Amino acid sequence: MTSGSVASSGADGPPLHVVLVEPLIPQNTGTVGRLCVATGARLHLVEPLGFDIDEKAVRRAGLDYWKNVDLHVHPSWEACCASIDVPVERFYLFSTHATRTYDDASYGHGDVVVFGKETAGLGRALLDENDDQARTIPLFGPVRSLNLSTTVGIVVYEALRQMKMWSDE
Numbered sequence: 203m204t205s206g207s208v209a210s211s212g213a214d215g216p217p218l219h220v221v222l223v224e225p226l227i228p229q230n231t232g233t234v235g236r237l238c239v240a241t242g243a244r245l246h247l248v249e250p251l252g253f254d255i256d257e258k259a260v261r262r263a264g265l266d267y268w269k270n271v272d273l274h275v276h277p278s279w280e281a282c283c284a285s286i287d288v289p290v291e292r293f294y295l296f297s298t299h300a301t302r303t304y305d306d307a308s309y310g311h312g313d314v315v316v317f318g319k320e321t322a323g324l325g326r327a328l329l330d331e332n333d334d335q336a337r338t339i340p341l342f343g344p345v346r347s348l349n350l351s352t353t354v355g356i357v358v359y360e361a362l363r364q365m366k367m368w369s370d371e
Contacts, residue, residue, distance in 0.1 A: 215312050216272060217241065217242055217243060218314070218358060219288070219312070219313070220244065221248065221282060222247050223282075224248055224252070224319040225251060225350070227320050228253040228259075229351075230320060231253070232265050234354045235265065235267070235273070236267055237351070238272065241358055241362060244272040244273075246275075246285075248279055249278070252319075288313070290335070292312070294309075294335050296338065297323050298347050299323070300329070302336065302338070303337060304356065304357050304360055305360055309365060315358065339356055
């Protein structure tokens with residue numbers, strides 16, 4: 203068995219924009235950053251962050267790939283949205299409170315997947331305002347939610363699968 207790679211679709215920009223709104227746990231953000239490097243996705247962090255991402259802190263955390271992350275840090279949700287020139291219907295917001303599942307979306311090149319902070323998720327007002335774009339990952343056991351980086355991984359690879367980004371080269 204050979205490992206596949208993510209193929210270039212020929213479209214401009216990254217295959218996905220991954221947005222973490224006010225992330226708190228540096229290990230989760232580091233894991234998501236590694237995923238973004240591996241898949242060509244662009245990582246957007248919305249402040250305030252619960253940790254430092256300066257060069258010293260990143261080095262101390264052992265994130266030797268961090269320099270390869272296509273990283274954009276935004277002072278607010280509004281600033282993040284303004285910087286990503288994508289129609290609102292191409293934003294997918296993830297929450298345990300949503301009723302539609304992550305695989306119910308039709309992902310396309312350049313879409314935006316949005317995740318909230320580990321302790322509280324995305325704000326209720328944001329979810330209510332974008333109910334048609336809210337998605338969840340079904341849970342079958344006695345847990346409230348999955349780890350943030352696990353959730354991002356599930357969604358990113360489902361989106362890439364739908365976009366037929368696999369290559370056997």
